Amino acid sequence: xxxxxxxxxxxxxxxxxxxxxxxxxxxxxxxxxxxxxxxxxxxxxxxxxxxxxxxxxxxxxxxxxxxxxxxxxxxxxxxxxxxxxxxxxxxxxxxxxxxxxxxxxxxxxxxxxxxxxxxxxxxxxxxxxxxxxxxxxxxxxxxxxxxxxxxxxxxxxxxxxxxxxxxxxxxxxxxxxxxxxxxxxx
Amino acid sequence: xxxxxxxxxxxxxxxxxxxxxxxxxxxxxxxxxxxxxxxxxxxxxxxxxxxxxxxxxxxxxxxxxxxxxxxxxxxxxxxxxxxxxxxxxxxxxxxxxxxxxxxxxxxxxxxxxxxxxxxxxx
Numbered sequence: 001x002x003x004x005x006x007x008x009x010x011x012x013x014x015x016x017x018x019x020x021x022x023x024x025x026x027x028x029x030x031x032x033x034x035x036x037x038x039x040x041x042x043x044x045x046x047x048x049x050x051x052x053x054x055x056x057x058x059x060x061x062x063x064x065x066x067x068x069x070x071x072x073x074x075x076x077x078x079x080x081x082x083x084x085x086x087x088x089x090x091x092x093x094x095x096x097x098x099x100x101x102x103x104x105x106x107x108x109x110x111x112x113x114x115x116x117x118x119x120x121x122x123x124x125x126x127x128x129x130x131x132x133x134x135x136x137x138x139x140x141x142x143x144x145x146x147x148x149x150x151x152x153x154x155x156x157x158x159x160x161x162x163x164x165x166x167x168x169x170x171x172x173x174x175x176x177x178x179x180x181x182x183x184x185x186x
Numbered sequence: 187x188x189x190x191x192x193x194x195x196x197x198x199x200x201x202x203x204x205x206x207x208x209x210x211x212x213x214x215x216x217x218x219x220x221x222x223x224x225x226x227x228x229x230x231x232x233x234x235x236x237x238x239x240x241x242x243x244x245x246x247x248x249x250x251x252x253x254x255x256x257x258x259x260x261x262x263x264x265x266x267x268x269x270x271x272x273x274x275x276x277x278x279x280x281x282x283x284x285x286x287x288x289x290x291x292x293x294x295x296x297x298x299x300x301x302x303x304x305x306x307x308x
Contacts, residue, residue, distance in 0.1 A: 022222050026215050034204065038204065051210050054214070055213060121197050140197075
C-alpha cells in the first residue's frame with residue numbers, strides 16, 4: 001500500500017524523508033514554502049534574495065533532515081534555518097548596516113492616491129526600522145527568544161529587548177490604526 | 187513575562203500572499219533532485235573506489251592464484267575420490283599486467299568524469 005503524500009501527516013512524511021524519499025521531502029517543502037518565504041520577506045529581505053535564501057534553507061534542511069525531530073513543525077524548523085542563514089548573510093554584507101539603524105529612522109508608508117487602505121501585517125512591518133523589524137519578526141514569527149536573538153545577531157541583550165519592545169509597540173499601533181481606518185472606510 | 191505575544195504569533199503564522207510560489211517550489215525541487223542524483227553518483231564512485239584496490243590486487247596476483255587454486259582442487263579431488271570441478275582460467279603475468287593498467291586507466295577516467303560532473307553541478 002502506498003502512502004498518499006498530499007494527505008499524509010508531517011511525521012510520516014518526515015520519516016520517509018529521513019529514509020531518503022525525495023517525494024516526501026518535496027511535499028514537506030510544498031507545505032512549508034509559504035511560511036519560509038513570508039518570514040524572510042517580513043525580516044526585510046528583497047523578493048529575489050528571499051527566494052534564494054528560502055532555497056538555501058530547504059537545501060540545508062534536506063542535508064540535515066535526519067536531525068529533524070517532529071517535536072515542532074517542519075515549517076518552524078526550516079524557518080529557523082532560513083532566519084539564521086539570512087542573519088549570516090546580512091551580517092556578512094557590509095552595505096546593510098541594519099544593526100546600527102535606530103528605531104527613529106522610520107521609512108514612510110506608501111499611500112495609494114490618498115485612499116485609506118487596509119494596513120495588514122506586512123505593511124505594518126514596513127513602519128519599523130530594519131533592526132526592529134528583524135527582531136520582531138524573529139521573535140514573533142520564528143520563535144526565537146531574546147537571548148537566542150542576541151547570540152544570533154551579535155547584539156547586546158538590552159538592544160534586542162528594546163528593539164522587540166519598541167517594534168512590537170509600533171506594530172500594534174499600526175495594526176490598530178489600520179483596523180480603525182478600515183472600520184471608518186466601511 | 188514571555189518573549190512573545192500569542193496574538194502576534196498567530197498573525198505571523200499566516201503566510202503573506204506572495205507571487206511565483208510555484209516557480210520557486212519547482213526550483214527547489216529540481217535542485218533537490220539534482221543533488222540526490224549527484225549524491226548517488228558519488229556514492230557509486232566511492233564504492234567503486236573502495237573495491238578497486240581489491241580488484242587490482244586480485245588481477246595482478248591472478249597468474250599465481252589461479253594455478254594454486256587449480257592445483258589445490260586437483261589434490262583435493264584425488265584425496266577425497268570425488269570430483270571437484272574447479273578449473274580457473276589462467277593468464278600469463280604479462281596479460282595480468284595489461285589488465286591492471288586497463289583497470290587503472292578506466293578508474294582514472296571514471297574519477298575524472300565524476301569530478302567534472304561534481305564541479306559542474308556546484
